[in-house]
Amino acid sequence: MLRYFLKRLLFxxxxxxxxxxxxxxxxxxxxxxxxxxxxxxSATQEDISNLREQLGLTKPLYVQYGIFLTNALKGDLGxxxxxxxxxxxxxxxxxxxxxxxxxxxxxxxxxxxxxxxILAALKQNTWVDALCSxxxxxxxxxxxxxxxxxxxxxxxxxxxxxxxxxxxxxxxLIMPMIVLGIQTMAVIAxxxxxxxxxxxxxxxxxxxxxxxxxxxxxxTRHILGNVLIPVVTIAGxxxxxxxxxxxxxxxxxxxxxxxxxxxxAIRAQDYPVVQGGVLFFALCVGIVNLLVDLLYAVLDPxxxxxxxxxx
Amino acid sequence: MKKYxxxxxxxxxxxxxxxxxxxxxxRLAQVADVSSMDPHRVSDIYSANVIxxxxxxxxxxxxxxxxxxxxxxxxxxxxxxxxxxxLRKGVKxxxxxxxxxxxxxxxxxxxxxxxxxSPGATHLKEVVSVEAVDDYTVKIVTRRxxxxxxxxxxxxxxxxxxxxxxxxxxxxxxxxxAVGTGPFKFVSWSRGDKVILEKNADYFRGPAAIDTVIxxxxxxxxxxxxxLESGGIDLIPGNFPYQEFENIAKNDKYLTYKIPAxxxxxxxxxxxxxxxxxxxxxxxxxxAVDKQAIVDAVYFGYxxxxxxxxxxxxxxxxxxxxxxxxxxxxKARELLKEAGYADGFDMTIFSDNRTERRSAAELIQAxxxxxxxxxxxxxxxxxxxxxxxxxxxxxxxxLGWTGTGDADGGLxxxxxxxNIGSSNRFxxxxxxxxxxxxxxxxxxxxxxxxxxxxxxQERIVEECPLVFMISQQLLGASTKKVxxxxxxPNMISPLFAVTLxx
Numbered sequence: 001m002l003r004y005f006l007k008r009l010l011f012x013x014x015x016x017x018x019x020x021x022x023x024x025x026x027x028x029x030x031x032x033x034x035x036x037x038x039x040x041x042s043a044t045q046e047d048i049s050n051l052r053e054q055l056g057l058t059k060p061l062y063v064q065y066g067i068f069l070t071n072a073l074k075g076d077l078g079x080x081x082x083x084x085x086x087x088x089x090x091x092x093x094x095x096x097x098x099x100x101x102x103x104x105x106x107x108x109x110x111x112x113x114x115x116x117x118i119l120a121a122l123k124q125n126t127w128v129d130a131l132c133s134x135x136x137x138x139x140x141x142x143x144x145x146x147x148x149x150x151x152x153x154x155x156x157x158x159x160x161x162x163x164x165x166x167x168x169x170x171x172x173l174i175m176p177m178i179v180l181g182i183q184t185m186a187v188i189a190x191x192x193x194x195x196x197x198x199x200x201x202x203x204x205x206x207x208x209x210x211x212x213x214x215x216x217x218x219x220t221r222h223i224l225g226n227v228l229i230p231v232v233t234i235a236g237x238x239x240x241x242x243x244x245x246x247x248x249x250x251x252x253x254x255x256x257x258x259x260x261x262x263x264x265a266i267r268a269q270d271y272p273v274v275q276g277g278v279l280f281f282a283l284c285v286g287i288v289n290l291l292v293d294l295l296y297a298v299l300d301p302x303x304x305x306x307x308x309x310x311x
Numbered sequence: 312m313k314k315y316x317x318x319x320x321x322x323x324x325x326x327x328x329x330x331x332x333x334x335x336x337x338r339l340a341q342v343a344d345v346s347s348m349d350p351h352r353v354s355d356i357y358s359a360n361v362i363x364x365x366x367x368x369x370x371x372x373x374x375x376x377x378x379x380x381x382x383x384x385x386x387x388x389x390x391x392x393x394x395x396x397x398l399r400k401g402v403k404x405x406x407x408x409x410x411x412x413x414x415x416x417x418x419x420x421x422x423x424x425x426x427x428x429s430p431g432a433t434h435l436k437e438v439v440s441v442e443a444v445d446d447y448t449v450k451i452v453t454r455r456x457x458x459x460x461x462x463x464x465x466x467x468x469x470x471x472x473x474x475x476x477x478x479x480x481x482x483x484x485x486x487x488x489a490v491g492t493g494p495f496k497f498v499s500w501s502r503g504d505k506v507i508l509e510k511n512a513d514y515f516r517g518p519a520a521i522d523t524v525i526x527x528x529x530x531x532x533x534x535x536x537x538x539l540e541s542g543g544i545d546l547i548p549g550n551f552p553y554q555e556f557e558n559i560a561k562n563d564k565y566l567t568y569k570i571p572a573x574x575x576x577x578x579x580x581x582x583x584x585x586x587x588x589x590x591x592x593x594x595x596x597x598x599a600v601d602k603q604a605i606v607d608a609v610y611f612g613y614x615x616x617x618x619x620x621x622x623x624x625x626x627x628x629x630x631x632x633x634x635x636x637x638x639x640x641x642k643a644r645e646l647l648k649e650a651g652y653a654d655g656f657d658m659t660i661f662s663d664n665r666t667e668r669r670s671a672a673e674l675i676q677a678x679x680x681x682x683x684x685x686x687x688x689x690x691x692x693x694x695x696x697x698x699x700x701x702x703x704x705x706x707x708x709x710l711g712w713t714g715t716g717d718a719d720g721g722l723x724x725x726x727x728x729x730n731i732g733s734s735n736r737f738x739x740x741x742x743x744x745x746x747x748x749x750x751x752x753x754x755x756x757x758x759x760x761x762x763x764x765x766x767x768q769e770r771i772v773e774e775c776p777l778v779f780m781i782s783q784q785l786l787g788a789s790t791k792k793v794x795x796x797x798x799x800p801n802m803i804s805p806l807f808a809v810t811l812x813x
Contacts, residue, residue: 032694038354039430041697041710042724044733047433054428082346083502085486093502149533156541164537165529167504254529256344256503264343264503269694 004303008293012286019282020072020275024065027271033057034081034269055081068275077276082268087276090261095280097167098257101249102242104173105180110235113185117192118219118227124197132189139186144245148179148252165254176253180245184238191234195227202226229300236292240285335811336523337793338544340535344503344528349485350470351422354430356802359467360548361506361526363803365405366470366491369396369415369449370461374797376573376626376716378461382410382471382492383449388755391456398447402515404473405496412443417474419451431468434715456753458760462626462717467803494519494807503528520810539565539788545811546793549802551786553611553667559788568787568798571624574713575617576668578660578675578778581704582739586656593775595646597636600678604638606781609670613786617779619768620722624800627718627751629765635772635779643682655683659706663693668709671780675707700736707778708736716801718764723748726771737776744770 035051036043052058056067071078077087113136120132155175156164166172199205200223208222209215247259258277265273297303345358350366353359371381383396402410419441422429437457442450453460463469476490489497492515495508508524527544529535532552536559538544548568551559560567580587580596587593602616618632647653658679662672669690676686686707691699700708714721724730727748728740747767754760772779787798794810 030692032692032698036694036697039433040354041712042433042714042720042734043430044433044730045701047430048733050425051428051430054425079482083486084347084349084352084482085502090502152534152537156537156543160541163543164541165534165543166527251530252534254504254527254531254534256501260503260530267693268346 004297005290005294008290012283012290015286016279016282020069020279021065023275023278024068027269027274028061028064030269032269034271037267037269038081072276072279077279078272080265080273081270082265082273087272090273091258091276091280094256094258094261097255098243098246098250098259100173101176101180101246101255101257102239104177105242105245105249106184106235106239108177108181109184109188109238112181113188114192114231116185116189117231118196120189120193121196121200129193133193136186136189136193139182140190142182144179144183145248145252147182148175148249151175151178152252167255172253172255176249176255179252180242180249183245184235184242187234187238188231191231192227195230196223199223199226225299229296232292232295232299236289236295239288239292243281243284334522335520336525337521337546337806337809337811338525338527339546339548340527340529340538340544341548342528342530342535342550345500345506345526347485348489348497348500348506350467350472351418351427351429351431352485354468357528359803361508362467362470362489362491363493364495364508364524364806365489365493365497366467366472367402367493368466368470369398369464372462372465372716372799372801374570374799376624376800378465381465382415386461391753391755392453394451394453394460395444396449396451398449399515400447402492403513404476404492405490405511406473406476408473408475410471410473410492411446412449413446414471414473415449416441416443418469418471421472421477422469429468431466434463434466434469456755458752458755458757459715459717459719462715462720466715494805495524498523514807516807519807521806524806539790542790546787546789546796548787548796548804549785549798551788553609553613553786556611556613556786556788564791566789566791566793566796568785568789568796569613570785570798570800571615571622572713572783572785572802573622573624573716573800574711574783575620575622575779576671576709576711576781576783577617578672578707578780579700579710579736580707580777581700582737582776583703584705586650586652587707587776589650590774591646591650592652593778594636595643595650595652595682596679596684596778597643597775598639598646599643599682599684600675600778600780601638602634602780604678605671605674608674609667610781610783613784614781617782619779620726620771621714621718621768622721622782622800625714625716625718625721627721627761627764629761629768631765632768632772636775640678640682647682647684653683655685657685657687660686660688660709661691661696661700661704661706662688662709663696664690668711672709675778701733703738704736710736713801718760718767719748719752722764722767722771723752726767726776739774739776741770741774744774 035048039047079086080090116132120129123129152164155162162171162174205222208218246257247263250257250260262277341357343357345361346355347353347358348361350362367382369383370378373379382399384399386394386396388394398412404410421427422432423435437453438451439454440452444450473490477484480488494511494514496511498507498509500506505525505527510519510522512518535547536555539547559565580593582588606614617635619635621628660672662668672688676688679686712725724734726744728745731738747763751760751763754763785798789796792812794812795808798804
C-alpha cells in the first residue's frame with residue numbers, strides 16, 4: 001500500500017515539471033508583455049524597455065526559467081507585477097474560496113447525483129427513471145453561466161433571499177455551489193445508473209438474492225460497493241474539471257478565488273501570477289487524483305490484493 | 312427653570328444631531344478590484360478611483376475638467392520654466408504626519424526614480440528638479456516651457472505620499488497600507504473582492520458625509536445590475552452596460568448619470584502602408600463611414616460622431632468644431648477615383664476582442680464595402696495590438712485615446728512625429744502639426760494656447776491620418792439613496808460630496 005502511494009507521489013514530480021515548462025513557454029511566447037499592458041497605449045519605447053528591465057524580462061528565456069524554477073523549489077513564486085505582493089500570498093489568500101467552492105460543488109453533485117442514479121436504476125424503464133434521466137440530461141446540457149444568471153434572477157430579484165455576489169456568508173455559497181456542481185451531478189447520476197444496471201445483473205447479486213437476503217441488504221452490501229468504483233473515478237476526474245469551472249462561477253458570482261486571480265493575471269500578462277497559479281492548480285489536481293487512486297484501493301480489494309501479491 | 316431651559320434645549324439639539332447615528336455606508340461596484348493603492352505603481356482606472364478618495368494632489372480637476380486648487384492653494388510662474396506652488400497649511404496625513412513641501416519633493420522624486428518603475432513617470436518627464444523652498448512652498452523646474460504641467464499634477468499617478476508611511480510599509484505599501492491626505496482613509500483590502508475605506512475626520516475640507524465606503528469589483532455586467540436591483544450595492548460609477556441603460560433610466564427607483572467621456576474611438580491608419588499615404592484615400596474613408604449609425608448600433612445611441620481628434624470635454628477642445636466628416640459615400644467614391652482607386656482596394660482592420668470595438672470594426676467593414684474598399688478583420692490580443700501598431704501595423708486598427716484631460720495629452724503623443732515608434736501609431740509626420748503641438752506645449756498663456764490647439768485640431772482633421780469615429784458617453788446608475796454624486800469625464804469621480812438619504 002505504502003509503495004503504491006509513494007509510486008503515485010513520485011509521478012507528480014515529472015507532471016509538475018512538465019506543467020511548469022509548458023506554462024512558462026506559453027506565457028512568455030504569447031504576444032505582448034506586462035510592461036506594455038501596464039504602461040498602456042501612451043508609453044514610449046523607452047518607458048517600456050525601462051520597465052522591462054526592472055521586471056527582469058530582458059534576460060534570456062532559459063535564464064528566466066531557471067530563476068523561476070529554483071525559486072519555485074524553495075517555495076518562492078516571485079512577486080506579482082501588478083500588485084507587487086508575493087505570488088504565494090496571493091494564491092493562499094484566494095485558495096480557501098476556491099477550495100470551499102469546489103468541495104461544496106462536489107458534495108452537491110454526489111448528494112444529489114448518486115441517489116438520482118440509484119433511483120433511476122432501481123425503477124428502470126418507469127416514469128421515475130425517465131424523469132431522473134431527463135433531469136440528468138438537462139443538468140449536463142445547459143451552460144452553467146446561464147444557470148447562474150437564472151438562479152440570480154430567481155433568488156436575488158424575484159424571491160430576494162440570496163445575495164448575488166461576494167463571499168461574506170454561507171448564503172453567498174448556495175448558488176455558486178449549484179452552478180458548479182450541476183454538470184458533475186448529471187454525470188454522476190448517469191454513471192451511477194448504468195453502473196448499477198450492470199452490477200444488478202451480476203451472478204453474485206443473483207446468488208445473494210437466491211440465498212434470500214433482503215433487497216435492502218443486497219443493495220447496501222453487494223451492489224453499492226461495486227457501483228462506487230466507476231463513480232469515484234468519474235468524481236475524481238470531474239473534480240479537476242470543477243477546478244477549471246471555478247473560473248466561470250467565480251466570475252459570475254464575483255467570488256475572490258484562484259480562478260479569477262489567474263484570469264485577471266492573464267489579462268494583465270502578470271507572468272509570475274499566471275505561472276504560480278497554474279502550477280498550483282496542477283498540484284491540486286495531481287493531489288486529488290492521488291487521493292482518488294488511494295480511495296480506489298480502499299474500495300476495490302482487488303487492487304490492494306495486487307500490491308500484496310507483488311510484495 | 313429658565314436657567315435650565317437653555318441646557319435642555321442644548322441637550323435636545325445635540326441629541327437630534329446624534330440621532331442619525333446609523334453608519335452611512337456607500338457600496339460601489341466597479342468592473343474589477345483594485346490592483347494596488349500605491350498611486351505610483353498603478354495604471355488602471357479602478358485603482359485610480361480608490362486612490363482618488365485616499366490621496367490628494369497639488370491641484371485637481373473639477374467636473375468640467377478645469378484646474379482647481381487641492382493641496383496647493385495658489386501657484387505662479389516666475390518665468391516660463393518655473394512653477395511655484397504655495398501649499399495649504401495644517402493638513403495631516405492619515406498617519407498623523409503633517410503635510411509639508413518635503414512630501415511633494417519625495418513623491419515627485421519617487422515617481423521619477425526608475426527603480427519605482429512608475430507608469431505615471433511619463434507625466435513628469437519634463438521636470439528637472441523639485442525643491443522645497445520652505446515647508447509650504449515648492450518650486451518645480453521644467454526642462455522647457457511646459458504648459459500641461461498643471462494637468463499632469465492632477466493625475467492620480469502624481470498623488471502625494473508620505474515618506475514615513477511608505478518606508479514603514481515597505482513592499483506592503485499599496486496592499487496593506489495606503490496613507491494620503493484625502494477625505495477617506497484606507498481600512499482593509501480583501502484581494503479580488505473589496506476595499507473598505509472610512510471617513511477621515513481630519514480632512515482639510517471637513518469630514519465627508521459618508522462614514523464608510525466599500526468598493527467592490529464585480530466583473531460580470533449582469534451581476535453588477537442584479538446587485539444594484541437587489542440592493543446589494545448603491546452605485547455603479549461608470550461602465551454601465553449600454554444596452555441596459557434605457558431600462559434603468561425609465562425606472563424611477565434609480566438615478567442615472569450620463570456625461571461625455573474623455574476618450575474617443577477611432578480607426579487609425581498606418582500611413583506607411585499603401586494606399587493610406589494618400590490624403591484623398593484617407594478622406595474618402597472618413598466620408599464613407601456613417602458614424603451616427605455606429606453610435607446607434609454599437610453604443611445604443613450613447614455617444615456622438617467625433618468632432619475632431621479631441622473629445623469635447625478635454626481642455627482645449629475647439630467648441631466651434633462641427634462633425635469632422637459627415638457621412639457622404641458619393642464624395643468618398645469621387646475621392647477614391649481621383650486617387651486612382653475607382654475599383655477600391657484590399658485592406659485589413661486590426662482590433663482587439665472587446666465587443667464594442669469588434670462590432671464597430673464590422674460596421675466599418677460594411678460601410679467601406681459600399682465604396683468598393685474590401686476590408687477584412689483580424690482580431691488580436693490587446694497587448695499585441697498595442698505593440699504591433701506601435702511598430703507599424705499592416706492596415707487600419709481600432710483604438711481609443713483618453714489622454715490626460717489636456718489637449719497636449721490628447722494630441723502630442725498621438726500626432727507628433729517624435730512619437731513615431733510608440734504612440735504615434737499612424738507613423739505620420741507633418742511639420743505643420745509638429746510645430747503647432749510644440750507651440751501649444753510651450754505657451755503658458757491659456758487663452759493663446761487654446762487658439763494654438765484650435766488650429767492644430769483643424770489641421771489634424773484636414774490631414775486625417777485616421778478615420779475619426781466616436782466620442783462615447785460615460786454611463787452610471789445608483790439607487791435614489793445616493794445624493795450629490797457626479798460622474799467625472801476622466802472616469803474618476805470623487806465621493807467627498809456624496810450624501811446618503813435615509
